Amino acid sequence: MPGRHVVFSHGQESGPWGTKISVMSEVARAEGWTVDSVDYRGIADPRDRITRLLSFCRDIRGDLVLVGSSLGGYVATCASALLHARGLFLMAPAFYMPGIEELTAQPAPCPKVIVHGWQDEVVPVDHSLRFARQYGATLHVLDTDHGLHSELKFLNYLFEYFLVSLDLPRPQ
Secondary structure, three states, X not given: OOOEEEEEEOOOOOOOOOHHHHHHHHHHHHOOOEEEEEOOOOOOOHHHHHHHHHHHHOOOOOEEEEEEEOHHHHHXXXXXXXXXXXXXXXXXXXXXXXXXXXXXXOOXXXXXXXXXXXXXXXXXXXXXXXXXXXXXXXXXXXXXOOOOHHHHHHHHHHHHHHHHHOOXXXXX
């Protein structure tokens, strides 16, 4: 099925159609993207979540944007190169966390945006700074916590801009 697809990956403590994903999916649809969200509930091991995402996306053809929150951001990043992702939009991704640091894979060579909260009590913002520096990602740090819910309107603006910017010419 060729086209433009956004696939969401939720975090460990949420579900496939939580608040952020539900609202952001409307932004994607308004920009002409089809939307889906992987259900990882009951799957604790990051490796198994990566396998689930790869299987979920195996028949997708066309542009694929992976969006992930917390552990879902980590999972989306690890799968991005194998899925030839057109873009990565990550929210407080669980990079360099105890027990999963050794799994961190090279992300796809595509535009990458990270949104993180200064007050994040789950994943230190320094982890996103380290990843952004190493892989050339755009990093937005907001005055909010891990869930980013108090900045949902601004998060949607950033996501909409990200999707629109994928169609802009890239500097050579």
